[in-house]
Structure formats: C-alpha cells, structure tokens
Amino acid sequence: MVIRYCILFALLLSAEGVYAQQANTGSGADAQTNLNSLAAGSAAVLPRGESYGMVGSPYVDNRWLPARLHMTNKVPLAPVPLKYDVLNRRLLMLPVNRPNDSLQLNDRLVAGFDLEEPAGIAGPARQRTFRRFSEAPSPELRSDFVEVIHEGNYVLLKRYEKVLKKANYQGAYSSGERSDIVEDKTTYYLRRPDATVVPVKLTMKALQAAAPELAGNLKAASGASAAKSDKEWAAVLAVVDKK
Template sequence: MLAVLLAATAQAQQTPIGQVGAAAQANLDALTNGSATVVPRGGAYGTIGTPYLDKRWLPGRLQMTNGVPMAPVPLKYDVLNHRLMMRPFNRRDSLLLDDRKLASFQLEEPAINANGLRLRTFRRFVEAPEAALRSEYVEVLHSGKYSLLKRHIKLLHKANYQGPYNSGEQYDQIEDKSNYFLLRPDAKLIPVKLNLKALQAAAPELATALKNAPGAAAAKSDDEWAAILAGVDPK
C-alpha cells in the first residue's frame, strides 16, 4: 500500500524518474556503505546527551552535487561524528550515508505553524577559513543578500571515575555548542554572536534597518533572528 501511495504521489507531481520506484531505491542504495548506526558508548555508567541534532528520524530531502534531488528518506544528523544516518524504507536497521556527493539536505521537523512543519536546511561549509571544516555542514538560518549560518558542534567529555585523581564524573557527557557566521554579499564570512550590536557591526549596510526592526533589541534565538533578517534582507 505504501509503495502504491508513493508511486501515485510521484506521478501526480511529475517527479523525475530518478526519485521514484526502483530507480529511487537504487539511488539510495548507492549512497550507503552498509554500515549500521554506531552510537558512542559511554563508560560504566553510560552517556548524558546525544550525538544527534535530533534523536528522532525526520523526513529528509537530499540534494546531490550534480543538482539532482533524491527520493525522500528518514534521516538523522550525527553532529558529533559529522555524518548522516539513513533508514531506507525496505530495511529496519539504519545505515551510514556515503555523503561524498551530497551538497545539502533538508529535515522536516514537526512544528506548530500553518504548514505543520519546519523545514531546516543544511549545506556544506564551503566558505570556512579552515580547509578541514569545508566538508562539514552548516544550517542556513537566513538566505538573502546576506546569509546567517549556524555551525552545530558536539563535544564528548569522557567520564573520569577511576584512579586517585578522578573528578568524580561517572558519565560521559556530550556537550552542545554552536558558532554563528554572517556571509556578506562581498563573500566575506564574519563570525558573529546573535545580538543586535554584533550583527550591525558585521553588516553596516543593514545597521539602521536592524535597529528599527521590531524585537531586534531583545532577540536572542535562531528563529527570532531569522525572522528579523527576513524582514530587512528579503530574498
């Protein structure tokens, strides 16, 4: 029944042949290396925190470097290990995605709005000053003349419960961090904090508009700044 519904929906939307039926499954199979999910193991007492951006399997959309979109598939983004996990519809276990030809991906996150979901977009951090970071993904919070990018970071702190100088920490802990960047129209990448002063300094051309934007003085969250930038720097 699921296959029939998917095929009917794809036909109605005139989906390219590479995204449906046996061709879609073949494309997805080609993106996996057959490795099952490996979750970091903690010490004797386990781990606090998660390596994933979201522990749920979320509907994902994949965009290849050749511009061809792939069939939707459930995804998890393992931030700690910089990798994507995929759960094909014809399997129960999860697989490691071979993302060497992947340019970007989107996650459909349930949210309370008119559409009932929040679409989060991630792409390669090609502007990173360090070459080692350019294969990582950044979340695109805003895209106009300026782009507000968020680099998600997870740090693993090992437990220290053995030996005479232990710290008393009985659990491994995964710490959540993040860095923000403003990509200017002149291609300069400016590290920023999410506050009015920092964004005005990074984008002087928008300084007055940002100052006058409702809520900008007190805005702190990703969603708040995404909405403010959408108002002063539309696509």
C-alpha cells in the first residue's frame, strides 16, 4: 500500500512580518519567501479506510492547478499548485521541492483564490475565482469557499458539497457496497441587488423568478433557451446583467 503524506502547518507570520512584506510585488524571490513563511511542520499519515477504494472525488478538480491565493492581510504570495478538497473542507498545496507531499493550508487568512484551468477538450483556458461565502443565508456556510460564476448587479455563486457514503460489505445487513462513494451535492445561489441571497436552479424559469428585472432580457437572450451548464449561463448573464 502506498502511504501518502501531508504536511500540517500553521501560519507563522508575526504582525511585524506582515506589515513589512506588504510592499512586495508578489513575484520572484520575495513572493516565494512570503509563501514559505506561511508553513512549517512535519509529515503526518493521511487516514485510510478499510474499503476497496473510492468512487468519486473529494476535490473540485483532481488536477493540481496553478492558483493565486488572496490573503486578508494583503500579503502577496507566489502562485502555487493547489487543490480544493471539498469533502474535508481544506486547501492542499503541492510544494515545488517536495512533489510527493501535499501541504494542508491553514486557511484562516485566505479570503479566496483563483485557479488557472488550462485549455482542453472542455474549452479554452480560463480563470476560476473562489471566495468566502460571506453573504450566505446560513451562518455556518459563511466560511465556505464558493465559485463566482457571474458577477454583476446579480451574482451567481456555486457552492460545492461532497457527501461520503462509507463502504458497507460486512455483517448481516450489509448492502454489498465494497467502495466508499463520494457524492456531489452542488447548490447555486443568486445574490440580488438588494443583497438577499437565494438558492436557485439553472433553468430559465427559476432564474427569471429569482431575477425579475432580468426576466425579459433572459427570455430574449441568444442561447438562453438552450443553456444548461454554469458556463453557458455565465455567458448569458454576462450579456443581460451589467453592473
């Protein structure tokens, strides 16, 4: 069995260090020094279950994607390879000098991050922006990261949630399932101009009800009648909803 490791680390920036580094440009040696100062620690074994593997993924994207972290203290950081582990509510970083280790970020000072998705079969290269769900209708969701699908007078947000169903293949009442299963539970939210936030489905009828000022423009917009994915609706909203 291959044992995977992660480095558990804490933010070590002192108040003096934070203010001293705010003038840095965010690139080159100074930025890497800032990044290194975020972390220190020792290896810890990641827990593994007794199942025969896992179906599904705990991550927003299984790939290590280049990312730029946005810090609440405005300290500039060099871009890093990042994964958002939704199931365990954590950010993982791949250190350049330790490609076999994953670093678990203490994200207390992380306000958000941008993932750089390369061009591929699904489409051209694009930047995906994530930020805290500070306006969430439920207080317990406000520390979550959500993806910004569209931002204008209305803001369309995508909240990822993963649910783990453990393998159940032993005992008289087992289901025979020999693998852990990670299920996706995605919810979209629309923030309206009056700052209210409501869950919404990506359908013409639901978006017209949630955004009444855009109802007519949505109906007339090119491609709206066939739009299904968040990318397609983002393109529609970019046309009909202007700041």
